[in-house]
Amino acid sequence: MPLTTYTAGEVLTAASLNANFSFAAANGLTLVTAGTFSAVTTFTVDNVFNATYRNYRILVHDTQVTGASAQVVETKLRVGGVASATTYFSARSGYNFTTGLINADVVNNGTHWFIQRANGSGSSDGEGACSFDLFGPALAANTFFSGTANDGAYQAACAGYHNTATAYDGISFTLTTGATTMTGIYRIYGYQD
């Protein structure tokens, strides 16, 4: 049933209102899970990808990263609580806010995706964020992603795929520099088909 638009003076029935709620619930993005993490080197989200949604939008905001600047946040797909550590391909091109110089980061058949860089407290603001779409992670097929990211130094566009025909149910984000931690929030939404 299509969305009903009401006009002034029209009588609003319960059935019509409920139909509008059903319409809203069956379309667009639906929050699947949300959480926070505090002073950790890794955060994982499991049992989040399944047959309910084919594609997902993921938001991560590292509101505080300690330690060395310009840290890579590695992203991996997981199933049954175990991360896949092979056959990742990704490319990330970033523009430096100050210099305008381009920085390219490529993962060629590597152990992770490189989506996000997070600045440590030694640099401008100790923050980082990314927003990306994940295509078909719960399908027994290659998984693709595309999105954007930024930190205190760069804005970046990134995309990639995982060249393994496996269905995954989770994802992890890991800092790659020792003695550093991250604090922040994550949100995962499912796209209604």
Add this chain to the structure above:
Amino acid sequence: MKICDNGTIREMTASEKQEQEKVYAEAETRTEAQAAKAVARQAVLDKLGLTADEAAALLG
């Protein structure tokens, strides 16, 4: 070393720590390789007597 495991923050298990150390080591190796590549590139530029901008203009 802490992990946020599906919303629960806890100390990493021994195997998780081992995995994290592996990530650190791999990242270190990549960083060293990039640094070595930069040194090699600079050595070639020095040999040719070019700046990085001049080389970019030449190749662009």
